[in-house]
Amino acid sequence: MSTLTVPETIPSVPEDCEQLRKAFADRDPLLFWKKCDVDLKMILVVLWTLDPAERDALLANEATKRWTSSNQVLVEIACTRSSHDLLLVRQAYHARYKKSLEEDVAYHTTGDFCKLLVPLVSSYRYEGDEVNMTLAKSEAKILHEKISEKAFNHEDIIRILATRSKAQINATLNHYKNQFGNDINKDLKTDPKDEFLAILRATVKCLNRPEKYFEKVLRLAINKHGTDEGALTRVVATRAEVDMKFIKDEYHRRSSVPLDRAIVKDTNGDYEDMLLALIGHGDA
Template sequence: MEIACTRSPQQLLMARQAYHARYKKSLEEDVAHHTTGDFRKLLVPLMSSYCYDGNEVNMTLAKAEAKILHEKISEKVYSHKDLIRILATRSKAQVNATLNHYKNEFGNDINKDLKTDSKDEFLAILRATIKCLTCPEKYFEKFFV
């Protein structure tokens, strides 16, 4: 998750190519083989997607997807395909715009809304994914400070 979320699309592509050259199989294939359930549903798309890397954002899309995120979190369907699609396929700039709209529209940071069960390992990786996508330095800061 950390590699997929903190690297540029080009860096992730190069990592996948290097993995394939060394192990003669795809990184996505191994991630799928060694994970199950909700973890697989999140990690495989994160590793597989090649996201736009620019700074342009679509605010209409950000607003619509913030609403989707809020609905799925309110319904406690944290591994819903739309929630994962938004996190795995959108550019970092688009994810940031969506999460900013989420906070402005619904009053909470998304990670606060995802802290409903502190012992849920999937929610922990979902929160970490969001932190890595939006502010990787803050995510890694807790390990090195």
């Protein structure tokens, strides 16, 4: 005789998620992650139900073990979270893995990647709106000079991107475009196949227009060549409660197709249902 019973009223997906959040509170999420790597819905549920700092620590640790494209995950965490949130990620990482995030990033990366990523994950930026316009203008000139010289790994470029507040960087990039005629990312596209330049462009976009960055990740994840479930799951889990509305708006603007319709076309089953619930299927 089966011990499984179905309730008279089937819980909604958000209610299921809340129950799972409580159930996983005292479990080892990394162990669960390893065991259910073939169950997309459960990976999504585990990621979403984790505390944000714990989730980012898990994603960062997984990213340090891989190369190139995973460095963009480190850029996402370093550049789209607030300074306080990034500090909590570093603390969660230290508590879980008994070493610092900076230590692991330095160990697993080399050369220009290491030179950029270590200060990014170590950063604690000013979060206010105050901007020094004189500084913005002078640093826009510095950025243009170094990029024109193709000194993409220059310490001044890394210093500006890794230490200035997001408001200050935004002012600097606006000056850059006004003074020199191009968006900085266009000038950083001199070699589209250069992996370090791709990371630099991701850094700029994550700091300046995160909704544009995440829209592109989703657009590349949902395409005619097959779905990148890892990227789709990560973005939905980490941005659902942050800025998903803006990401959806940007996706619709760029693709002329609503994000929920694209997800329905490329996914199915419980995984599809969970994705749609988290992005706010049917929301205006």
